[in-house]
Amino acid sequence: MLSAPTSEPAGTLDAAATAARLPWGPLADEIAALLHDSTVSVPARSVLPLPRGGSLFVMPATDSRVAMTKLITLTPANASTGRASIQGDVVIFDIATGERRLVLDGPTVTARRTAAVSLLAARLMAPVQQGPLLVVGAGVQGQAHAQAFIEGLGVREVWIASRSAGSAELLAQQVRAMGATARVVTDADAALPHCPLVATCTPAHAVVLTATPRPDAFIAAVGAFTPTMAELSPSLCLHMAQHGHIVVDTEDASHEAGDLLQAGLDVAAIPTLRDVVRGPFTASTGPVLFKSCGWAGWDLAAARLAMQAVTQREHP
Known part of the structure; x- marks a missing residue:
């Protein structure tokens, strides 16, 4: 049979x-x-x-x-x-x-390894690891980053900004189900002063952050992975380069990290996550930008x- x-x-x-x-x-x-x-x-x-x-x-x-x-x-x-x-x-x-x-x-x-890379980077480099966390973009990656930072760092407060109010509220419900508090906001830039942890998880069709981040901020920017894509304004990227620290996920970012390339930065000279893991990371002051483009x-x-x-x- x-x-x-x-x-x-x-x-x-x-x-x-x-x-x-x-x-x-x-x-x-x-x-x-x-x-x-x-x-x-x-x-x-x-x-x-x-x-x-x-x-x-x-x-x-x-x-x-x-x-x-x-x-x-x-x-x-x-x-x-x-x-x-x-x-x-x-x-x-x-x-x-x-x-x-x-x-x-x-x-x-894709969702879990991308968020886990951001989690590892935050473990190693974020000056303030307990949050609150600002998630910009309420899709699959937004949910994955919220979950990774709640479970992996112990974050207990998540702010959510999305062009879709329905998606933002759905993610807020998911965050509350994970045991954290959630707040939906309409202006991501206005939320920056309140959130030392930030994850930008958008399709990168348009810039979503332009304001100056906190001096103790850690930003994981994961949406852009081609030279024509960007989530962060050139002025924000230049501020991070001048007053803080930028780390990319791999050497491939030198031709993929649209946020940084559009700011005119020499991406090939920026340290990678491998450098930090084998480090140690020695930055003592200033905000940290971790630019992730993806890697097999x-x-x-x-x-x-x-x-x-x-x-x-x-x-x-």
Whole structure:
């Protein structure tokens, strides 16, 4: 008698199961560990434009144990249809045998590894880690950053600014369900004096922050990842360079960090998160801007952490 087909092939995890494999603290720790691993190899990602304004991303990476590729589409037009803007998978292979071992939900990996990178950066560099946290943009990344900072840093107050009042209120409800207080605001710049932690998580179609941040501010800017995209004004970026500290996630930011490039900064000369992890970070005063553009190495860190459960099951 044939067995009934399953909804997911063996080794394929849906969004909830993928998230369960990637808890915030351990994921941030795995990202830090990856930056110490000399066997990691991450070629440049390929981005192929699609006919209707979308993009296809192919992002491979390997270390001494696993090889993985994230294959996702980004379709900005989906924002008005109810469909997910990011769709796809992360496929993980065993180096020794070449076997496919696991398939993770791509959007979940993207959301969690991006927020976990910001969490790691805040752990290492934020002058004031307890918040309040200002989240600009109330989509998937806004939710992920709120959750990561609540669970990973102990933040108990979150301010939310979004061009969509409905999305902002939904995120506020989610924040309250996480045990923190939430406040929806209409002016992100006006909220800056009240929030030492900031995460900008917008589609980066327009600048959302122009005001001068607090002297003890930590800003994680994650929305822009091409030279033409920006969430932060040039004047804000120049202020951070002159009066504080800027760190980028990887060397690739030198041709991807639109916020910084549009401010005329020499991004290639800016330290990376690897420098900070291997540091220590020695900044003593002034605000900190962490500019994150994304990197397949962060997906590899997520793949390594997700594979730990497989390895423990096979070798108890």
